[in-house]
Amino acid sequence: MQLSSDLADGERRGAEDEDLEPTEQSLERISYLAAAKPPPDQTTTTTSFEFVRKLGYGSFGTVDEVLHPGTKTHFARKSIRASLHQSPPALAQARREVIALCSLRHVHIVGVVAYYTLEDQFSIIMSPVAQGNLSEYMLNDCSAPLIKSSNLSKWIGCLTSAVSYMHEKSWQHLDIKPSNVLVTGDHVMLSDFGGALLVDGSQPKISMESSCAVTPMYCAPELV
Template identity: 30%
Template sequence: MTAGSQLPNMDGDRTAYRLNPRPLARGGQAEVIVAEHKVTGAKVAFKRLNSRNPRAVARMRREIELGGVLRGHAHVMPVLDHGPAFDWFVMPLAEENAEQASQRLTSGEKLVELLHAVCAALGAAHDLGWVHRDLKPANLLLLEDKWMVADWGLGRRPRGDTTFNGRTVAGQFLGTEGFAAPEQETDPHGALATVDIYSVGQIIGWARTRQEPRQGQALIPADEPWRTIVAAATDRVPERRPQTAAALRQLIDDELARTA
């Protein structure tokens, strides 16, 4: 099964899947289980909610919605099937995530490959008004030798498309500590594309230093060109960061060429 393929008879029938008894991963509100599509025998990742909490349902609905909006994008993890109540969905089974591939990502070549993929996915989402707001190594998945951005549950919809403005309020922290931009500590609903740029900078710092970032503290590598790239991406003033994913990719490519 390829990243952009669909399962036959995608009709939201969860009985079409045979689930492994043990979860592959478990979070606070959902778990991911390796499953088999009974008709085709295809192995997939089946993500389901642990509760019907309205916030959890809303976040899973966002994941499903973005998967449909960017269906077919080479670097966005596709949604293959989902339940009508937005309490489960199916995606391709990834080989690993960036956390598990951390040793390989210390290589400049491998890291650039990841960053180009992430910038491509973010550029497509940002162009449509979406902001991820939760980029971190665990949400970057390797599928058929291509990096994919996944887990858009904390994503911000385009302006005017928000289903319930009160769900994310000023003063409420949203994101993952260390990778979230400082402004997500105070106004996550007002987050712009530059919060994702900050997170990419922290991911680079994490990959190059092999350290876990701390919230609000830029994790800047000692070596060039990564020092310059991360310093720019994680500037505490959002307006001083690269303003688009394309601008960040250009900065990465220019700095790599300059120090080659």
């Protein structure tokens, strides 16, 4: 029942937000999406996101927790570390992630609130700010407050719901692994869509060469 409910909710959100898909031209300017809850004011500038703390590092950039003072809402900000002109693969992945997440609206997929270029750095503002990821969750001591073994079986349905919805929208994540599953309380969300591909019958077979974000240890056998 939970699986059907989650999938239906994801389909509803996707239908409501189809008009929010960005184009390549729109990615260079600041854009706020209606998906934010509550949304930042349309007149807000990028400087209104205040740095709170460093959350981590990715293959091409950093992830910070930021605060939007107008709404007192905390978000996660993923930024490309190097110059956009020096790291075209990183910029391509960031753009792909924005396009994917703007076309996917599901309770178990992270949401994009804003994206912008500032001082030669491309940033994506996302919600929510997670407590950790599934890899950390599984490695934690069982006495830690975050650990609830009963969640693990429930999360299988949640993540299956998200993947099913994503595939119905013709997107393939290609890098699903514990560290790309965010955990907040008893809620999980798929994240890190930098290697995601929009596929249809006219495209060639997906391979490791066609997706630079594939993690060999976790990828499907046919991609190896």
